[in-house]
Amino acid sequence: xxxxxxxxxxxxxxxxxHYAFPLPLxxxxxxxxxxxxxxxQMPFDDVQEEAGNHAGMLSSSDHCGLYPLQSLPFGSSASGxxxxxxxxxxxTAVGFMPSCSAxxxxxxxxxxAPTTNGCNESNSAWWKASAAERGKxxxxxxxxxxxxxxxxxxxxxxxxxxxxWRKYGQKVVKNSLHPRSYFRCTHSNCRVKKRVERxxxxxxxxxxxxxxxxxxxxxSDDASSGDHTDCFSSF
DNA sequence: CGCTTTTGACCCGCGC
DNA sequence: GCGCGGGTCAAAAGCG
Numbered sequence: 385x386x387x388x389x390x391x392x393x394x395x396x397x398x399x400x401x402h403y404a405f406p407l408p409l410x411x412x413x414x415x416x417x418x419x420x421x422x423x424x425q426m427p428f429d430d431v432q433e434e435a436g437n438h439a440g441m442l443s444s445s446d447h448c449g450l451y452p453l454q455s456l457p458f459g460s461s462a463s464g465x466x467x468x469x470x471x472x473x474x475x476t477a478v479g480f481m482p483s484c485s486a487x488x489x490x491x492x493x494x495x496x497a498p499t500t501n502g503c504n505e506s507n508s509a510w511w512k513a514s515a516a517e518r519g520k521x522x523x524x525x526x527x528x529x530x531x532x533x534x535x536x537x538x539x540x541x542x543x544x545x546x547x548x549w550r551k552y553g554q555k556v557v558k559n560s561l562h563p564r565s566y567f568r569c570t571h572s573n574c575r576v577k578k579r580v581e582r583x584x585x586x587x588x589x590x591x592x593x594x595x596x597x598x599x600x601x602x603x604s605d606d607a608s609s610g611d612h613t614d615c616f617s618s619f
Numbered sequence: 620c621g622c623t624t625t626t627g628a629c630c631c632g633c634g635c
Numbered sequence: 636g637c638g639c640g641g642g643t644c645a646a647a648a649g650c651g
Contacts, residue, residue, distance in 0.1 A: 551624055553643060566642070570622095579642095 533593040541565065541580050541590055546602025549578060560584045574599045 536543060542565070549567035556563045562582035569576040576596040583589040 550622085552645095554625075555641070555643095558640065564641085 530597065531593055531595045533591065535583070535589050535591045537586075537588050538590050539588070541582065542567070543590070543592065547571070547576070547598060557581070562587065569598060571598070571600050 542549070548570045550570045551565055551567050553566040554563050555566070560581065561584040564579055564581040567578040567580065569578075574596075576594060576598050578595070579591075579593040581591045581593075583591055
């Protein structure tokens with residue numbers, strides 16, 4: 385079910401060192417048959433504006449396939465047409481902002497669960513909470529995890545980011561032609577979730593949203609991604 | 620047989 | 636308070 389092989393290039397330059405990134409940035413790799421993939425990322429957090437500024441420094445560094453979404457309408461810093469300029473020469477990215485409005489305006493994370501404490505509530509399968517634990521779930525819902533979202537042009541819905549995911553739900557959302565899929569990291573004590581959805585404006589574009597931080601390296605899950613250790617160690 | 624996916628139901632937050 | 640919509644649960648089915 386996973387997509388193509390992992391990439392080897394990690395855009396660590398996108399991440400401000402003080403920025404509480406939700407998870408090690410996945411070395412996403414799109415199917416090699418899609419040379420024109422132009423994924424772009426968009427950090428979601430209460431420091432997103434700053435993150436955006438950092439991202440703005442690397443407009444020319446697109447060799448890794450990831451680049452910022454400055455055109456997203458978040459905050460006052462988002463200027464409507466900036467995207468076109470920021471993404472100039474990257475036609476696949478420009479023009480998909482529209483439905484991003486739902487995303488861009490969407491979540492701004494307000495709480496960042498401590499990486500370690502975040503998992504101490506746990507059991508190997510925290511989501512299999514008993515009815516008695518539902519109360520905790522409610523609280524958890526309010527406390528949103530840091531999120532990280534990006535879009536890619538790909539034929540496959542789920543990109544292989546080196547982690548192992550289990551699908552736990554799928555839902556048709558309003559104003560979207562395609563259902564949204566919900567995934568959880570299968571690793572013990574890891575609460576990271578991922579949402580995958582194709583844009584209604586362009587079915588080739590896949591919007592992926594990560595929520596939470598991985599408490600492990602992708603290598604521990606998937607031996608095939610062992611050669612990405614170096615990339616992740618930078619985090 | 621164990622793990623994953625599917626899918627309808629349920630829960631909860633939010634806007635009106 | 637009510638309805639809507641998003642997110643999650645959990646049983647059943649599918650798959651290797």
